[in-house]
Amino acid sequence: MRISVFGLGYVGCVTAACLAKDGHRVLGVDVTPSKVVRFGRGLPTVVEPRLDALLRRGYRARRLSATADARAAVLATDVSIICVGTPSRRDGSLDLSAVRETAETIGRALTAKTSRHLVILRSTVPPGTAESIILPALGIDGAPTERRIGFVVVPEFLREGTAIADYYHPSFVLVGSADGQPDGNARTVAELFNSTRGPLTWVPYREAEMLKSVCNVFHALKVAFANEIGTLCAALSIDGHALMERFVTDRKLNLSAAYLRPGLPFGGSCLPKDLRMVLHLSNRENCDLPVLRAVMGSNESHLLRTVERITDCGGRRVALDGLAFKSGTDDLRESPLVRIAEHLLGKGYDLKIYDPAVEASRLTGANRQYIEERVPHLSSRLVTTLDELLDRIDVLVVARHRAELLERVARLGRPPRVVDLAGPVPGVEIVVDAVSKPRYPHAVAASAPAPVNLEGA
Ligand SMILES: NC(=O)c1ccc[n+]([C@@H]2O[C@H](COP(=O)([O-])OP(=O)(O)OC[C@H]3O[C@@H](n4cnc5c(N)ncnc54)[C@H](O)[C@@H]3O)[C@@H](O)[C@H]2O)c1
Known part of the structure; x- marks a missing residue:
């Protein structure tokens, strides 16, 4: 040619x-x-x-x-x-x-x-x-x-x-x-x-156009991360090079697609706790680690943005799909969904929550004490079926059972607004045009793509 x-x-x-x-x-x-x-x-x-x-x-x-x-x-x-x-x-x-x-x-x-x-x-x-x-x-x-x-x-x-x-x-x-x-x-x-x-x-x-720059931004972030870890390690008499050599051998969680999808803020019993511990160490050692210091603030901003996406929908009756920090567990510690639910209750929203693992735990008594002492205001909002969750609501926040919920919503005569925190709508094309942001041309989907980022330790 x-x-x-x-x-x-x-x-x-x-x-x-x-x-x-x-x-x-x-x-x-x-x-x-x-x-x-x-x-x-x-x-x-x-x-x-x-x-x-x-x-x-x-x-x-x-x-x-x-x-x-x-x-x-x-x-x-x-x-x-x-x-x-x-x-x-x-x-x-x-x-x-x-x-x-x-x-x-x-x-x-x-x-x-x-x-x-x-x-x-x-x-x-x-x-x-x-x-x-x-x-x-x-x-x-x-x-x-x-x-x-x-x-x-x-x-x-x-x-x-x-x-x-x-x-x-x-x-x-x-x-x-x-x-x-x-x-x-x-x-x-x-x-x-x-x-x-x-x-x-x-x-x-x-x-x-965007992906090219996103790759470079990620590379820059990795360099800054490695240098901050190296700095803290040096202050703690740890060989940061050797530590990062081992860090990169983990291809399951460290160098992998894990934790790299837009979705909910991180939470759970380990990620926030361990980040706070590392920041505490850096303060104690007088190490300035601006990237790591910014992580909690970023997570907090994302949580508030997520709440805004829900309240921007307009309706007062909200259904929340999920409560624990990720599916398959009843662990509510530092769950972003608990925080979201509390924000909504604090603003006077009429809230329903569906989380079978938390409900089972409450019924069997496994985690009842925690639920009754720490989140009694939320446990009373739990419903036991998806039908109950979808009954007479204005807004549905999807975090877990997206395929099932979206299919049910599509069949409803008067579907609620859907805030989809769990991923792109299967079989629905994302449309990008010259002037607007990417959007779903789906009657009920009203939000950002991609799976939930809930996995903690
Ligand atoms: N350098 C890299 O490693 C790299 C890697 C990937 C992408 N990029 C991107 O590729 C692009 C080019 O990067 P580069 O590093 O090769 O830049 P460069 O500055 O080395 O080369 C750009 C060339 O374009 C010429 N030029 C400017 N105006 C022109 C015009 N009107 N007509 C013809 N030639 C013109 C300049 O004289 C220069 O020789 C940038 O957008 C950069 O971000 C760079």
Whole structure:
């Protein structure tokens, strides 16, 4: 394929070299004349292991060339890949002027072209950029049926220093399209990335744009976490390196999908208690650990947000599905659902609660003392069946029995508003459009996606 690569920095130069290695003819474009000259001679514009050799090979095979003439580059190629810089502005936003300028230049050039052309955005951008900047600049509406000009977002995940290996072995190749489905560009995209080992994963534009940054934010969080643990360990005469070496060997809970779904705040008998203990130690040792210090506050904010989502629904009769800190247990200690229930009762809501494990525990006496002494105001609100829970309510808060509850709600003549804390609605598509937030087009679902994050120790 004939490909123009816009921006010959770390991402553009590596992308161009790898595409040439894969047999494509690549025309590099940059606004910096020295980069155009170097790249045009098969020389790297950045320092990166193995890049020199790859470029040399591509150059000798006559697959690499460069130009400063963006319009000519578009007219001479079938695909344009945007890899220009998106640096931080002072206020933290990204400076998208190079992305905008490049897309507009490509858009203008495409008006003079009749053959099909695919534009790929590889730069890191905030969600909404494709819809608000790139599609208008290219003069297309993004509909999957658009035939002459195609556009997809394919964020780059390479790391400098291991860029070529990362290019060929990404965890996934994320492809953003208008509706998140493979569209008319699928064949070209597959051909371009068929030498990379990661699976092609099609998602809506915004998810592709956002996920790239979310990955980097998580990496930053991990570094800060490891450094804070290392600092505290040093103060306690513990070898933090050895400790973290062992920490990362736990692939079941530590380095895994566990605890990584949006849902309820954390709670239970262990997570809050142990976090408080570690913070106490850090105070005692005069170690400032801002990330760990912020965790409890974040959890508290999330709890209040969750209460607001319920009260924003408007009705006064609320049904709460679950009370213990996670399903399958009657443990009520520091359960976020207990806190939510108490907030609602405190505000005068008419509350019903369904939690068979807590109810059984109350009846058998196993945990009766705790329930009667610590949460008598809640135990009187327990109902024993889902039918009772759903009877004459305005709002249903789903945390546990979502499939069963949503199915029952769908059959009701006058369904309550549903605050879904337990996950996306099965079989219901999440719609993302240009201006609004992702939303469920379901009559009863009124809230955020993904499973509950209740598992404690
Ligand atoms: N560097 C990384 O490790 C990395 C990894 C993944 C993603 N990214 C993202 O990829 C994008 C590019 O990053 P980079 O590190 O390669 O940036 P860079 O600054 O090294 O390169 C950007 C290049 O774009 C050129 N440019 C600017 N305006 C242009 C225009 N209008 N037309 C053509 N060229 C233009 C610049 O001259 C420069 O050579 C950024 O959004 C970045 O966040 C970077």
